[in-house]
Amino acid sequence: MNTRVVSIARQAGCAGEEVARALAEQLGFRYVDYQIIQRAAQEAGVSPETVSEAEHTPSVMTRLLEALARNPSIPVGAWADPVPLTASPLYTSTDYRRFVEQVIRDLADQGRCVIIGHAGQVILRERLDTVKVLVTGSRDFRVRRLMNGMNVDDKTALKTIERTDTERLDYYKRFYDSGWLTPCSYDLSVNTDHLNPAQAAQVVATVCSLR
Numbered sequence: 001m002n003t004r005v006v007s008i009a010r011q012a013g014c015a016g017e018e019v020a021r022a023l024a025e026q027l028g029f030r031y032v033d034y035q036i037i038q039r040a041a042q043e044a045g046v047s048p049e050t051v052s053e054a055e056h057t058p059s060v061m062t063r064l065l066e067a068l069a070r071n072p073s074i075p076v077g078a079w080a081d082p083v084p085l086t087a088s089p090l091y092t093s094t095d096y097r098r099f100v101e102q103v104i105r106d107l108a109d110q111g112r113c114v115i116i117g118h119a120g121q122v123i124l125r126e127r128l129d130t131v132k133v134l135v136t137g138s139r140d141f142r143v144r145r146l147m148n149g150m151n152v153d154d155k156t157a158l159k160t161i162e163r164t165d166t167e168r169l170d171y172y173k174r175f176y177d178s179g180w181l182t183p184c185s186y187d188l189s190v191n192t193d194h195l196n197p198a199q200a201a202q203v204v205a206t207v208c209s210l211r
Helices: 016-027 034-044 048-053 060-070 093-110 139-150 154-176 197-209
Strands: 005-010 030-032 113-116 130-136 188-191
Touching: 005 016, 005 197, 016 030, 016 113, 016 130, 016 197, 034 048, 034 093, 048 093, 093 113, 130 197, 139 154, 188 197
Parallel strands: 005 113, 005 130, 030 113, 130 188
Antiparallel strands: none
C-alpha cells in the first residue's frame, strides 16, 4: 500500500470523527485532530485557544488586534490593559494558519496518520501518498444524527448544520480561495446516510489499499 496519509474533511452530522477513528484503527495509523492545534500553539508560543480561533471567522477584537499587528504605530494607549508584546507576540490569523499548515506537513512527512479537518486536503493536495476524503450526507440524515447526538430538537440541529457549513465555506474562501465542497479537492466522497462509521471506514481503507 502506497498510502501513508489520509486527510478527512467532514460535514457536521455525518459521523466524520467516528469514520476517521475507525479508519485509523483499521489501517494501524495514528488519529490526529486537536493535536495539530496543540503543536501549532506550542510553536507559536500561544494558547491552543488562540490558534483555534484562526480556524473560525475572526471576532471584532481579533480583527482589531490583527490590524494592530500589521500597523504597530496605532497608539497603544487606546487599548485597555495592553499585553506586552514581548510576552505575547502579535500574529494574525494567517500567521497562525501557517503554523497549522507546517504541523500538518510535518505529520504527513512522518506518515501513517489519519488527519481530520484543518483543510488537510488542500495543504496536502500535491502529495501522491495522501488519500483525500470527504465524509458527507443529506440534510435530513445529518439533522437526525445531531438531534440524537446532541439531544436537541430539529430546529437547533438544523441551525447548527447551517452555521458550521457557513463557517467552513467562509474559512476556505478566506484562507485558500477554495471551495470546501469542490469535488476535485477529494479523491473520494463517502455518503454516510446508509453506512455506519465502520462500513464507511472500510470503503476508504479499500481505496487506500489500491493505491
